[in-house]
Amino acid sequence: MTRADTVGIVGAGSFGSALASVLARAGRRVVLWSRDAGVVDAIRTRRASPRLPSAPLPEPLEATTDPRRLAAEARFLVLAVSSTDVRVRARELGDYLDGSHIVVHAIGALDKDGNERVSEVMQQGLPTLKLGVLAGPALPADLAEGMYASMVVASAFDEVRAEGRRLLNAPPALRVYGTKDVVGVELASALSGAYTIALGLCDGLGMSTGPRAVLLTRAVAEGARLCQAAGGEARTFAGLAGLGNLLVRPNERSADYQLGRELAAGGKGTPTEGARAAAAGAELAARLHVRMPVLAGMAAVLSGRASVTDAASLIADSVAVEE
Amino acid sequence: MTPTTSDRPVREAENRLERFNADRERLLAEVERRVVARRIAESRAGGDASLEYVLNDVAYCEIKRLEHKKNGPGQSARWRDLSRKLVTMSEEDKQQELRELVRHYGRDIVGNFDPRVYKFATGIGPAMLGVLFSPTGTLREGMAALRNLDARITADGDIDIARACAERGTIVVTPTHSSNMDSPAIGLGLLRAHLPPTTYGAGKNLFTNPFISFFMRNLGAYRVDRRLKFELYKDVLKEYSTVLLEHGYHSLFFPGGTRCRSNIVEKNLKLGLLGTTVTAYKNLVREGMPNKRLYIVPATINYRLVLEAETLIDDYLAETGKNRYIITDDEFSRIGRLLEFFRKIVAHEGSVVVRFGRPYDPFGNEITDDGESIDRAGRIVDPASYVRGADGEVTDDDQRDAEYTRALGRRLAQAFPRLTVFHSTHLLARVLYDELARRAGTRDIYRLLRVAPAACSVAVTDAAEGIVKLRARLAQHPEWGAENPMHQAQAATAVVDDAVRGLGSYHTRAVVTRAGDSLHVEDVKLLYYYQNRTAHIPSES
Numbered sequence: 001m002t003r004a005d006t007v008g009i010v011g012a013g014s015f016g017s018a019l020a021s022v023l024a025r026a027g028r029r030v031v032l033w034s035r036d037a038g039v040v041d042a043i044r045t046r047r048a049s050p051r052l053p054s055a056p057l058p059e060p061l062e063a064t065t066d067p068r069r070l071a072a073e074a075r076f077l078v079l080a081v082s083s084t085d086v087r088v089r090a091r092e093l094g095d096y097l098d099g100s101h102i103v104v105h106a107i108g109a110l111d112k113d114g115n116e117r118v119s120e121v122m123q124q125g126l127p128t129l130k131l132g133v134l135a136g137p138a139l140p141a142d143l144a145e146g147m148y149a150s151m152v153v154a155s156a157f158d159e160v161r162a163e164g165r166r167l168l169n170a171p172p173a174l175r176v177y178g179t180k181d182v183v184g185v186e187l188a189s190a191l192s193g194a195y196t197i198a199l200g201l202c203d204g205l206g207m208s209t210g211p212r213a214v215l216l217t218r219a220v221a222e223g224a225r226l227c228q229a230a231g232g233e234a235r236t237f238a239g240l241a242g243l244g245n246l247l248v249r250p251n252e253r254s255a256d257y258q259l260g261r262e263l264a265a266g267g268k269g270t271p272t273e274g275a276r277a278a279a280a281g282a283e284l285a286a287r288l289h290v291r292m293p294v295l296a297g298m299a300a301v302l303s304g305r306a307s308v309t310d311a312a313s314l315i316a317d318s319v320a321v322e323e
Numbered sequence: 324m325t326p327t328t329s330d331r332p333v334r335e336a337e338n339r340l341e342r343f344n345a346d347r348e349r350l351l352a353e354v355e356r357r358v359v360a361r362r363i364a365e366s367r368a369g370g371d372a373s374l375e376y377v378l379n380d381v382a383y384c385e386i387k388r389l390e391h392k393k394n395g396p397g398q399s400a401r402w403r404d405l406s407r408k409l410v411t412m413s414e415e416d417k418q419q420e421l422r423e424l425v426r427h428y429g430r431d432i433v434g435n436f437d438p439r440v441y442k443f444a445t446g447i448g449p450a451m452l453g454v455l456f457s458p459t460g461t462l463r464e465g466m467a468a469l470r471n472l473d474a475r476i477t478a479d480g481d482i483d484i485a486r487a488c489a490e491r492g493t494i495v496v497t498p499t500h501s502s503n504m505d506s507p508a509i510g511l512g513l514l515r516a517h518l519p520p521t522t523y524g525a526g527k528n529l530f531t532n533p534f535i536s537f538f539m540r541n542l543g544a545y546r547v548d549r550r551l552k553f554e555l556y557k558d559v560l561k562e563y564s565t566v567l568l569e570h571g572y573h574s575l576f577f578p579g580g581t582r583c584r585s586n587i588v589e590k591n592l593k594l595g596l597l598g599t600t601v602t603a604y605k606n607l608v609r610e611g612m613p614n615k616r617l618y619i620v621p622a623t624i625n626y627r628l629v630l631e632a633e634t635l636i637d638d639y640l641a642e643t644g645k646n647r648y649i650i651t652d653d654e655f656s657r658i659g660r661l662l663e664f665f666r667k668i669v670a671h672e673g674s675v676v677v678r679f680g681r682p683y684d685p686f687g688n689e690i691t692d693d694g695e696s697i698d699r700a701g702r703i704v705d706p707a708s709y710v711r712g713a714d715g716e717v718t719d720d721d722q723r724d725a726e727y728t729r730a731l732g733r734r735l736a737q738a739f740p741r742l743t744v745f746h747s748t749h750l751l752a753r754v755l756y757d758e759l760a761r762r763a764g765t766r767d768i769y770r771l772l773r774v775a776p777a778a779c780s781v782a783v784t785d786a787a788e789g790i791v792k793l794r795a796r797l798a799q800h801p802e803w804g805a806e807n808p809m810h811q812a813q814a815a816t817a818v819v820d821d822a823v824r825g826l827g828s829y830h831t832r833a834v835v836t837r838a839g840d841s842l843h844v845e846d847v848k849l850l851y852y853y854q855n856r857t858a859h860i861p862s863e864s
Contacts, residue, residue: 091700095702099704126699
């Protein structure tokens with residue numbers, strides 16, 4: 001298989017491994033890169049990642065710790081690392097890439113002030129301009145089990161979307177849609193983590209389906225407003241990266257959802273990607289003068305500025321406006 | 324990797340336009356060959372790409388254009404005839420018609436470079452203009468004006484690296500655009516900077532002024548007829564620009580498109596022909612010449628007073644102009660007004676400052692002093708890689724190239740504020756506008772236009788204090804731009820006096836007048852226009 005037909009995956013965490021698994025099982029050539037030699041060894045010997053043992057990683061998938069090899073063998077790369085590692089990883093990887101590479105990230109996060117989206121952070125570290133984002137309701141466990149999943153790849157470059165769809169489509173397990181709305185998809189993907197905490201909280205407090213539905217729809221409405229104010233399209237939030245994620249993420253395996261439940265139980269929990277996105281999103285909303293009572297309430301609870309009860313009252317008492 | 328300093332001596336860059344006339348027929352033939360070959364190849368897809376459609380589009384647009392012209396209906400006979408014949412024409416006949424049209428529009432666009440006119444314009448011309456610039460016109464003052472000509476239109480910034488780039492490759496100068504005086508101003512700015520002259524596309528409407536037209540026609544300007552909206556014309560124009568760049572002709576594009584009506588530092592760039600830089604470089608890579616580099620040099624043209632300020636701001640506020648129609652009867656087309664501008668305005672020392680910035684490559688990457696592209700992380704990157712595919716082959720992708728050009732445009736828009744030079748007129752206008760806005764509780768121009776005249780007076784001491792504060796803020800934020808270096812040593816009161824002199828001397832109505840210890844804003848509209856140059860500076864909280 002040629003370099004043009006190879007997918008490089010940066011990061012052998014749960015999502016990177018799951019995606020690699022789906023693609024490798026569909027016959028796509030995959031080069032999986034990890035900094036951890038132990039992880040690479042495990043993949044080579046056991047044909048599975050220690051981070052997601054349920055996902056088989058059959059040949060022709062190859063694992064490597066050598067970024068030079070990754071860049072030489074694959075032009076299309078998926079960055080699947082933790083949001084806190086993006087800047088360092090992009091810079092490290094950038095030493096081996098050039099302007100012809102295509103890099104999409106699969107990181108639903110915002111930086112701490114909401115000033116930069118992940119693609120903007122990537123742009124500072126990578127030589128290529130052909131960047132994009134991959135997002136949607138594809139849980140690692142579902143991908144590992146080969147269950148039906150869909151994602152969306154967003155980029156301003158037609159070539160990135162076309163290559164993303166060509167190389168990542170692995171029907172029936174994974175179907176990939178395309179959109180130009182990078183801003184919308186990145187914000188929707190990041191904020192859906194924050195709203196997943198809110199849904200965990202809601203469920204933890206034992207609320208019925210009525211209030212849950214209100215929470216969900218208000219989240220979509222205010223998320224759409226933020227997307228639009230930030231330069232994206234409002235409708236994107238109602239797509240795979242926004243609503244799609246919100247429908248699938250509230251489950252026991254989600255750290256964001258678990259955090260919400262712990263907060264409902266009076267605990268503090270461990271900060272998650274969604275918690276960081278809540279704080280950053282609230283900052284961004286304030287800067288853009290976008291009214292987001294649900295997100296602001298979540299950010300207040302997570303930062304300890306408000307109790308769960310206070311936040312719930314704030315959200316419930318927020319003025320209903322005509323939209 | 325960090326940018327390195329070149330140890331190559333930087334000498335005055337060569338004037339490549341001197342060989343333009345000898346090259347002209349070859350360039351036109353190349354444009355014709357490429358456009359015709361591409362159109363014929365595309366026509367095989369049929370539909371909108373068919374030659375019948377392409378030729379009919381030309382005929383239809385020309386008939387529509389001529390309908391509104393005096394004697395137009397008579398001239399449109401040729402196009403009506405073409406439109407009628409199209410149905411029965413053979414494919415060979417259509418190809419021939421296409422070839423003739425491409426040749427016709429190519430000849431309409433092509434420029435000319437007369438070394439004698441260049442010598443005149445750069446030697447005797449400035450001297451003559453120097454006399455024109457003299458405020459009183461006496462011989463002694465005229466001679467003094469000659470001696471001080473260098474001080475009138477100054478050029479500064481990253482000149483050495485721009486000159487080095489002009490030696491190593493081809494430069495594309497991309498200035499801000501606020502006046503029809505920009506073409507001669509940037510021409511003189513290039514001369515002051517010892518940069519080579521460039522070719523550039525000038526709107527056909529600019530050729531209405533016979534004096535300026537003579538120089539433009541003979542100094543490498545090519546004609547852009549913005550009334551011709553059909554695709555074939557745009558195709559010929561873009562190909563002409565591409566071929567010029569490939570052949571190493573330094574070029575100039577105004578990325579903002581038309582003159583900026585509001586006088587803000589442009590941020591939403593239309594880019595236009597700038598996209599031809601990526602195409603030209605891609606073609607060079609394909610031809611095996613990846614080291615024949617193209618460099619995009621941002622520049623700002625900063626006027627103490629703008630010739631057409633009144634027309635432009637009226638147009639902006641009325642929201643009739645912007646880009647919807649082309650002004651053909653503004654101050655630029657009136658010789659008397661132009662001379663008055665020269666005499667009263669440009670006579671002032673340092674009244675026009677052209678500031679050049681560090682060049683970029685066609686993909687918006689910065690470059691080292693050696694002309695190598697560096698990515699956002701400071702690593703040297705091969706620019707040819709941006710147009711290559713997975714196996715190193717050069718790939719054609721118009722959408723990708725348009726995105727690259729947009730990325731370049733964003734870098735230029737980021738660079739412009741930093742390269743902005745503020746004259747006393749801008750500083751005082753900002754201070755006075757801030758004060759009027761504070762009193763009225765709004766910065767909305769439409770509300771401020773209705774403010775009572777009595778509320779438009781500001782004490783000179785308050786204005787000077789405002790200038791001091793604004794200068795202090797500028798010193799802390801070089802990314803906002805800087806004050807004209809010639810006036811940085813002046814006291815704030817001297818800046819106020821200088822600005823009042825400028826703002827009260829040229830426009831049909833004084834913008835600001837002084838009575839004793841008070842300044843009075845006479846024209847809020849023009850005050851807004853001049854303060855807009857500082858609009859990217861946030862209000863003090």
